[in-house]
Amino acid sequence: DTGVSQDPRHKITKRGQNVTFRCDPISEHNRLYWYRQTLGQGPEFLTYFQNEAQLEKSRLLSDRFSAERPKGSFSTLEIQRTEQGDSAMYLCASSLLSGILPNEQFFGPGTRLTVL
């Protein structure tokens, strides 16, 4: 049983550096989501894809953030010129648009980013 996977699990970087995270969704899922979670808070939506199309972006997603899902399978989230405020857990989720429970989102283990 392969759930949502994310890589790396932990990333420590210096302020100003660029980082890239990868998410591999559950194989038959056509939707993929990125969320950010800071300590003591619930996850906040960043963006989501249906197949390869990016359908919605949050206002939280500044110009320094970019996400892609080039072939409708895995996705990458890049943060340019990282700031200390970017330190958080970045969660990826996937879902199947149709089905018994449409859009039930299954989360990956997350990538914890620390910006020094």
Next chain:
Amino acid sequence: ELKVEQNPLFLSMQEGKNYTIYCNYSTTSDRLYWYRQDPGKSLESLFVLLSNGAVKQEGRLMASLDTKARLSTLHITAAVHDLSATYFCAVSRGASGSRLTFGEGTQLTVNP
């Protein structure tokens, strides 16, 4: 803007006791979700509630949805230590849904 509020935010209870976590949301929503998160871990889906009056139960947890009151409850029966975790409710809007808007979470500690 859709807002989701949970209460209480912190809950300490003894094993064997019952308690309810409340989730209020501000605008019409089509689906409500409950997730569990253990420290340092990701989110585990517990329940998906699709319609008014929906009730789902799994073990010692039971979730219900009242769309008219914009309220969902997560009831814990005869709590055990293994239920200690943070519980989040989340809502989505639209026929197919998209983004989830989460509450702040309820940190539950069950003491022996």
